[in-house]
Amino acid sequence: MKYLSFGEIMLRLKPPGQERFFQSPMFEATFGGGEANVAVSLANFGLDVEYLTVLPDNLIAEACVQELRKFGVGTKRIQHGEGRMGIYYLEGGANQLPSRVVYDRSNSAIALAKPGDINWDTAFNQINWFHITGITPAISETAMELSMEAVKAAKAKKITVSCDLNYRKNLWKYGKKASEVMCELVKYVDIAIANEEDCQKSLGVKINANVESGKLDVTNYQELSGMILNDYPNLQMIAITLRESQSADINGWAGCLNDRENFYLSQKYEIRDIVDRVGGGDAFAAGLIYGLGAYNDKQSMLEFAVAASCLKHSIIGDLNRVSVSDVEKLMHGDRTGRVQR
Amino acid sequence: MKYLSFGEIMLRLKPPGQERFFQSPMFEATFGGGEANVAVSLANFGLDVEYLTVLPDNLIAEACVQELRKFGVGTKRIQHGEGRMGIYYLEGGANQLPSRVVYDRSNSAIALAKPGDINWDTAFNQINWFHITGITPAISETAMELSMEAVKAAKAKKITVSCDLNYRKNLWKYGKKASEVMCELVKYVDIAIANEEDCQKSLGVKINANVESGKLDVTNYQELSGMILNDYPNLQMIAITLRESQSADINGWAGCLNDRENFYLSQKYEIRDIVDRVGGGDAFAAGLIYGLGAYNDKQSMLEFAVAASCLKHSIIGDLNRVSVSDVEKLMHGDRTGRVQR
Amino acid sequence: MKYLSFGEIMLRLKPPGQERFFQSPMFEATFGGGEANVAVSLANFGLDVEYLTVLPDNLIAEACVQELRKFGVGTKRIQHGEGRMGIYYLEGGANQLPSRVVYDRSNSAIALAKPGDINWDTAFNQINWFHITGITPAISETAMELSMEAVKAAKAKKITVSCDLNYRKNLWKYGKKASEVMCELVKYVDIAIANEEDCQKSLGVKINANVESGKLDVTNYQELSGMILNDYPNLQMIAITLRESQSADINGWAGCLNDRENFYLSQKYEIRDIVDRVGGGDAFAAGLIYGLGAYNDKQSMLEFAVAASCLKHSIIGDLNRVSVSDVEKLMHGDRTGRVQR
Amino acid sequence: MKYLSFGEIMLRLKPPGQERFFQSPMFEATFGGGEANVAVSLANFGLDVEYLTVLPDNLIAEACVQELRKFGVGTKRIQHGEGRMGIYYLEGGANQLPSRVVYDRSNSAIALAKPGDINWDTAFNQINWFHITGITPAISETAMELSMEAVKAAKAKKITVSCDLNYRKNLWKYGKKASEVMCELVKYVDIAIANEEDCQKSLGVKINANVESGKLDVTNYQELSGMILNDYPNLQMIAITLRESQSADINGWAGCLNDRENFYLSQKYEIRDIVDRVGGGDAFAAGLIYGLGAYNDKQSMLEFAVAASCLKHSIIGDLNRVSVSDVEKLMHGDRTGRVQR
């Protein structure tokens, strides 16, 4: 089984610790991005995974490729192209003070890439599973067209396609609304992953939940997921993450899965000292992809995904630096965090 | 509308992160002090504010002036004088372990300044609002005399005077008790700001609250504020902060305002992962001064002050690095701390 | 009164802040180890204490000795010997993610030390109290023999012996089970200190508590301590720490003491933002040893031990950097963590 | 006398100390750019200087403006516009290993700015001196047109124009060669500043010097400067920096000035432990601009410029953090670097 994840990877610049921008003349400089985060997670779970993106040919992009390779992600399909490396600036929040992201990702090499730039026969060579998100079609019109080309090629090759809808309100600037694009793209997807806001903004499907309230009513999610499965008969299943944002530090975290036959609801985790919540959704997606291959029952698949992403909230950076055994330990009930020595 | 804040500004030396003194041979070196913190907050809220102090003529004081200027605080009225730059050492606490402050502020240039050293006509040129605190009269006898001179000159010029009572038990070493001085100084004040301990120690007004208990009985505050307004007919209003100290990390935070006509009580915020609580009261004072000019209703003025100071607890350093829109977002109810991207 | 603590001291290597191993190419490098932590705590409480260990003759061990001396611990009885300096790598956890320890302490100088290497007449010169733990007999067969030699020599000299049972499941690799050794060693002990797991694994005494559950039933501890006192008539008393592990950050913390006459239960502390829990047990042991000399009533002795170790959870590193007055302030009820200025 | 400097200002990202890119996941994050460096230098020399640029309206650009304001540079003429903030990545070299710069400045707000975007009447209000460089016309065609508009407007207002030719071979990508543009732009300049390569690449004027050799033949510079003054009768004078690059750490540094009447050659400085040579040329330009106003003789003007820029090589970052007295001390002969205490 060989996996391919496709999308952007950015330089992430964050002030040290809990500082606001430029309190010190210093940035923690790492790499991340939704689809790359999934690839690294899958590699950390021991899977054979390739990453596909377009990067400029410079020393910063070279360091980025090295970082992926460090985790065992295959990087030989990464292409060079015109354009820059995208950047996002992140300022951590606490309590009532939200984290803030400043995007500087226009004109990135992947945003400038267009249909025809990628040879999909080569890219999909030996690949069984393709992962894409709603971010790539949001960054530029050509990247959207390239994304459509990708999922169509994948389906033509009978490759399983997973897609994290991942709505980003500050992207989608090239003239199309998210739902115009995503409703079409999802027709080529087998496994959909989303949160409540994604469902609403990317697919136009609403329920009566208020994401700003910090509290979620779990009972509505069966209905929401059912509606989407009805609209898209190609979907095998949809998984939805459930985040209760009490404050920047304190979140409830759970997930649900609807495979048309049953609706599964996971355990809920209380995370009271969030270290870094960026990449939490990506960790869920990777956990689900792993779980689908590793377990026989849907409940376990879902529990693995939720436990994996729960742990991500305790790790600095976009990347989920945990192993299968770390996740299974939590999934099987040990939440005490006792020192392991 | 032009504001002048007057007092000391010190070098603040703190071990990195959660370390105790000299666990590493390193100090985080920033600047702060009650009145300067107010000035920076006002500048961050977009107001036209000058800072007035006396500093030595050396490279450290020069860096301090640069820091104020960085935020847009006017620094041209700052004077040079004999004496040193005051320092305070701060060690952060956690849980049951309190933060600790070691003062090294004797013989600072502002402490050595005396009546006559400041030309108040120049200092108050174009000024409509003057802010002072109970700290300056506490640092030396001459600084006390200078403070009295200041408020009298301000009143003579019909400048609005706000005063944060700010009782500091380890100052007041020159032979007078706080209440001997402050009861006189407050006669020249229009807007008083305080916490429960300040009322008691600076003005000698007591209620049956135990500040060490970590729990506050809100109902007593209407009585307390009323007693002070009775004693000082010059006061237009008094605002009092309400802190519930459950531990070094977990505080409840609210405020109340008595304008003789009504008693207003703010929302209460639960702050469960305090990043730095130093400057919380100063952020409240600045929020109130801003609010008084920006809103028509007293409740909003108070809510702005409390929300602004609530956010301060999530920011490292003395200075409240938030904008009006940050504060209004919280004040209008969004406490979820969700990532803004 | 002069104290001697005996055991290993290791180099502790920890990634900065909340990072996982090698997120940055950097380690915080400090020193620690159960018995040395006790010695430093006793010195911080103002007692006259010597540390006894065996170290290699190199620059790293020299720095370790300097660190002990810095706190006023006597280091002149420390011997040089063949072998290395033990190391432990520590990765901090958060929430559901546990802290992890990687030991690299085989072939340390103390592990290679054997009976006869230490002249106990010299080592015990002027000593009234000897502290040892269950770690030293766990690291090697010769260290176990040396430990037995030590307690026998101490008893022969009528020195009071305290022992923290301190079970470590990843040590005990030389062919003996902990209980085979510790049941014998405890016969030479006056004051035993333990947690529930230690009682079970080191002495083979069980109660129906589940240490993995994060919740402890206090009522069982009277029975447990009673059973041990019955088995070992030489013991004057046994103190047991009670940790409730809700997560890596949130622990309940208390202790109990059984002196055959009475069973004492301490106040319980809720620690909600643990900074570093390594060394918490050692801080308890040191607090108890101090308390036994400083107070007349058992309840105060126990309360001092629990308060001292509660504070340790808010301090980075193995060492408990608090004074008697810090501990007494908490012990007498001030848990508010208000800034001391 | 009021000065205006106009151009880009970028975020500068550099690995800590002597590390290569991403040896640590950390960047030193400061701000710099040729024209901004000149503005800060002039402010440090006590002059009244404004900076003019176009920046995006985001938190990073806001921090950049604060940094300029910190030094007393006027920032009220800075405009917001579409586009990003330019970035340059810098890796320090040593010995035979060169420093490396990776530019990421395409589509910056200043590069997207076009004629008409700046109201020159407002921009030049009260301005007597205008500084521009050859970098701005290199970054985009519209920026080139804007630059031409700027110098023409300046001349129309009889403002003195200084220009540092500053050839950058990796810019100039929009289809024009440097010499096509600069030969025209220089016609509106009063004071030209350059190094040997700038003369050749920007103005097409060559002498027989080999900039790669690390050694410069001073005698050719009189001829070179004379040729340029002949070609551009509008020029009052031209100053040229003379750098001998023995290695990344060891440079000789001097300058010459030709004012049509005389040719002046400065003292030469041997800089053997270069701390940061970026911004050395900008420090020279600022020193010359200051010198022209401060001294009566050309030799002193030149010596000030060379001494100021010599000192820059010992300071980290783009900005020359020295005062007039620091420069004059060196200029008058004290090169010993003895501790001042």
Next chain:
Amino acid sequence: MKYLSFGEIMLRLKPPGQERFFQSPMFEATFGGGEANVAVSLANFGLDVEYLTVLPDNLIAEACVQELRKFGVGTKRIQHGEGRMGIYYLEGGANQLPSRVVYDRSNSAIALAKPGDINWDTAFNQINWFHITGITPAISETAMELSMEAVKAAKAKKITVSCDLNYRKNLWKYGKKASEVMCELVKYVDIAIANEEDCQKSLGVKINANVESGKLDVTNYQELSGMILNDYPNLQMIAITLRESQSADINGWAGCLNDRENFYLSQKYEIRDIVDRVGGGDAFAAGLIYGLGAYNDKQSMLEFAVAASCLKHSIIGDLNRVSVSDVEKLMHGDRTGRVQR
């Protein structure tokens, strides 16, 4: 062409910057070791290289493997075994103060490995070139036997064998002298690499040079290399590095090569601000191995090796982070270190 390098890789712990041990409680933590440094260098030059070692199965060793993989070194042949990960502590020197190394590498997994532990058929699968050094046979008797087994197996498979003699006086503790072992091992080597001290201590061949003097007489090296080639008819060539140690910061650096037909002497580099000289010899070895495959003439092969290792002295850490183009730029004469932008 596929390369295999075999030996130890250690954790390297160094105080930050120019600090001595424990001036700060901090270590820079990287990985290095003679043979691994060669492997990373070869990968940086674009070659297909595998690393072979034995490591324990823990989180620190896992990070080490990730680091190798980051550079593109193949890590799949690395084996797990009993024993620890070796460590070396490094303190940087300056001027007359030497750098110091404290070894803690006893009982490492590779030191405990013994003949039979490695399947050489698998290890040498597809390998054309095998690199080994004189360090591995120095660390333990079994490692010595394993090294002998390795070179014999390599020769049996007609694999080219290169060996850096690399004498380390503080190893060789198991009872054999270096020369007893190395004189035998070199009989299986094709390409020998050494410095003057290695020749003397590992092979017992002396010339009249004094390595402590800081000055080397180049003329003796032809004689020295000739003597060794005479003694070992199997050797195709021997390359010797020539270091003139004027101080910890200032070294002259050159190399020579004797291929029996001719004696080649390289350019000499003056390195006046050494950043980190550890790994300089390894960079030479890797440069030579690369050069032998890349160039047709011996002089170029040698010049590449010397230029590559010259650059290493300007890079922090054991690893030579330079590309072929970086080296060729220097080799072709550009020593000026001018900023590349």
Next chain:
Amino acid sequence: MKYLSFGEIMLRLKPPGQERFFQSPMFEATFGGGEANVAVSLANFGLDVEYLTVLPDNLIAEACVQELRKFGVGTKRIQHGEGRMGIYYLEGGANQLPSRVVYDRSNSAIALAKPGDINWDTAFNQINWFHITGITPAISETAMELSMEAVKAAKAKKITVSCDLNYRKNLWKYGKKASEVMCELVKYVDIAIANEEDCQKSLGVKINANVESGKLDVTNYQELSGMILNDYPNLQMIAITLRESQSADINGWAGCLNDRENFYLSQKYEIRDIVDRVGGGDAFAAGLIYGLGAYNDKQSMLEFAVAASCLKHSIIGDLNRVSVSDVEKLMHGDRTGRVQR
């Protein structure tokens, strides 16, 4: 033999690495001061040494005492008194840019100490050697009187007195010139230590050397030292350091010694990459004091002092972290700085 050193010890605050004040909001925080530096050096050489000073009773001073104790300096004679802890701010220089010191040491506890505050019988108990410098009499009138009291008491007890004249032009503010005081104090001294400027400013003895020139004429020093020995018949000998300041990084360093019988001149060291020259003179003084006890010939005594202080220039901080064997290695000729492994 037991030594006592007496004077101030200050907190030293320095920006990280080569930064200027407040480029980062960070200070390296260590402790130092002429006499304390001597005490630590002597302890590092294995001597039995006590430090005597007056410090305030706060957490910063407590850390300072711990730092002295770490090196084995006896701290039990240190007294608490009114006043603060002195501070000096240090900015490192490079090349032509000088290091800068900002003193903030007024009103320190030692400056406020006065005759009678120290019981000299207790202080000198078992002491054979007393070290004092010209700094203590410079900081205040009472400290001057206390210094006089000290040397007189020492002479009365027949204790050998060494004094480093150590002229500081920015002290001596209480109304006396250095020479008025020092000419009297030196009458109680046995061993005088000085540089050229000290001789001139403290004792009023001049030669025709220009300390600003960076070059020293050694031949004048015999005359200079002879003049002083003539003036002060009580002096057994005088040692003078010879610094050639070529730049902030590059100094020549040597010393001479006149014992009335002979004039000894040391080797000269070229220090080309100075790491930190503060404390260089103190290292010389300590080296001389050690040498006088350790060697039989004056030349060796002097050479030890010069070699010890030469090494200090390569170590960060005031303290000379070298051992006798480090110094002897250099003193016996090994200047190559080769890695010791």
